[in-house]
Amino acid sequence: MYAILDIETTGGKYNEEGITEIAIYKYDGHEVVDQFISLVNPERDIQPFVVNLTGINNNMLKNAPKFYEVAKRIVEITEDCILVAHNANFDYRILCTEFRRLGYDYERKSLCTVELAKDLIPGQSSYSLGKLVRSLGIPVTDRHRASGDALATVKLFKMLLDKDTDKRIIQNSVRLNPKHQLEPRHIDIIAELPSITGVYYIHNANGDIIYIGKSNNIKKRINQHFTGTNAKSKKIQSKVTAVTYEATGSELVALLKESEEIKRIKPLYNRALRRSIFTHALYSFKDDNNYLNLKIDVADGRKKPITTFSNRQSGKSFITKAVEDYNLCQKLTGLYQTKSSCFNYDIKNCYGACIEKETPESYNSRVNALIETNSYSNKDMVIIDKGRDVDERSAILIKNGVFKGIGFFNLNYQINNIDVLESIITPMQNNRDTQHIIQSYLRRNKRLKIIKIT
Template sequence: MKDVKFAITDIETTGNGIKGNRITEICVIVVQNGKVIDEYSSLVNPSQAIPLYIESLTGINDEMLCNAPQFSEIADEVDRITQDCVFVAHNVNFDYNIVRAEFASLDRDFKRKRLCTVRLTKKLIPGLFSYSLGNICTSINIPHLDRHRAKGDCDATVTLFHRCLSLDPEFEVINQLLNQKTAASYLPPNFKSSDFEKLPTSTGVYFFKDKDGRPIYIGKAKNIKSRIKSHFQERSNRKYKLMQETYSIDYELTGNELLALLRESELILKYFPKFNKAQKKVSRPYTLTSYHNQKGIEQFALHKNKIAPVSWMKFYTREEAIKFMEFLCEEFELCPKYCGLQAGVKVCNHYKIKNCSGVCQHEISIDEYNARVAKAVDYIAKYDDSCLVLENGRTKEEKSFIYLNKGKYAGYGYIGPSDDFNHPEEFKNFLTPSKTSSYADRIVSRYLNTKKNLSKIALNKENEEESIENEIWFG
């Protein structure tokens, strides 16, 4: 291991994150056995204008770069000097991915083992206030001249690397970091690999937090650990910035995807995390109405953006509405023509519904057909009932419930087999109240319209006093 060559690298860029970012300056210093054996540095013409804030930070401007070589002209030299080396940088994923992208733009591959001096310093010099290059150099008295220029930053990183080598003479820590085969090699620079290993593989909501513990991104997942790993491996400007600002990750187990979706929506509206895309305003729903046509047949219709005197149900996409109406037709032997599924036909001829009652062909009376519609309306009405939707809990022994108050999400809770829960109204002892929203409405609507074998307990007055046998929950 002592004969390994380390290509310590620093780049300056146009400042566009990762994708679309171009190199404006590069410095590579090769270290072997504790000594510098090779060095290369150059300005680079990025073929694009330098933003003013980058010029203010680095001092590199368009005039300095107009006669500098393009990356295509120095690619062979960068390839040569880093060949058979470990690619080392402070926050290595940034430098490495941009250098690799420059080679990819030339249809060339660039693969090197990577070593991050941020992670290395955290292992060998724990407890520093900050692990940015400038703050580390100040904390442990490393000269750092010409900051935010490739040569100045690279010289400081070389000194820092030599300091780390003195603290790791047997290369135990370096070997550990080089041979990581897990998501730890993709971890954000400020995030501990031990914390990643503790993440659960269960369903729930997770929080990326900044150094002050504030949520900066909230998501939901069936497998929290796997989903977070995928965040680490994504290559985008937005994800790169998120990783740089992440200092810790927290989570909340829910036991099921419905509650995870509801909690994610609720928490985003509560904290407005900076890296979550703003929740778009939910479009006005499709409304299911009914009326008596000129023949006296009670007919269903779907309207969008209209106020109707009778409103039975709402859907947030036309596909959901059509699917539900097809179900009603099959379940109650209704006519597709009078359910908003066909128009401009005298006799229904639906591609899917084959059990029409025949009202469109005068095979049954209007009164008999309207009686079937009435049963369908009774079925629809149950969606606006107050109820508890039963779902899996956070453990095998536990069950969760989602409380719908007149069809609107109003909270959730968890019940264990030893909890005293014998009457419907006792759910309030376990309830965590929640605020509803248009997002929650949509989530609940989709769940109710698509979930097969729905398990729930009605909270109507007729059965308020009915006891709940334990097998409902745990059988």
């Protein structure tokens, strides 16, 4: 659990500042679950340059509560939380100073989004909150007021969690959270999980990730792990201390994240060398008569496939439908073995490429249309899918036929501006597995929105 905060102060000499406004959003890694926002009477004058910056003046604070009146609420909302702030050293120091004046020793673990951003989003021209969120297309209102800046930090932290592909933030959170150090009952873990699409992470007592999975219903899938009787399920049941998850909204994003993170993190109970998730592929070649032929064959890493399949039957079903949709020849697609005309020609459903009645140019144009539809080779495009919230969408970026990564956006500006788009994208590896995942998903979901990058 995280307490994401921003504090406005009077300014002045070091350790003599007073708090004029505080905003705290309690964030569980997915949504804000509690919040506290208040002006505070600092019992001292505000520096003129601070008044110009924040708009908060002495008159506004006359009837505001003094710090001792809000201290109990601050302690409660930040209990068992990691404090998160942009330039956390400043906000944490100010809080500790105020509590020290009351004779209370305030201690919390903290995370700084400046340091996290420098690590996870390198190369930015500035890491000040205003310039950084602007460059990432994150909307911000009430700049230099505690609530506006804290909300912008929430959105920034959410993006940083997405970009933390090694899951260091989450693992440290599990390790530091004292309630997870006791062995909870499996039913308690399940009760806290949602029935949503995403990737889940099973942790041991040290916070280490021992298993990663993907599901369209995380609660149901974890329940299956905890009630399973096979050897792997029993090992997981004996080691599990916590389950964290990452909502994706999109099944495609969940599949890609699962594949990437198993390879990167290598959890103990995921198979170290997973068998390739596809076995067969669609290839094309020209015959002696200059006709483009299609063939479903065992996947060969030395050849460049048009698309891939989980098994031969899946490939055969695809090519059978393609013959119908594109008026292709059964013989030239490997479905009908003959030295003369194919069966479809005999019933007038083939134009005769099998016996050279149709010109290669005419026939090949339809084969190329099939290839163009089912391969993203050399294409620049963004696949748009569901997001984690109603007003959010996910983006899968492909440049020159290479999968670059995934991200989430709320505004069309963020995907129509290539510089902003590349900033919000979490880079991921392009490999044969990701190509198969994307192509298979596109075949199953014909209505997905695809934006071509020009």
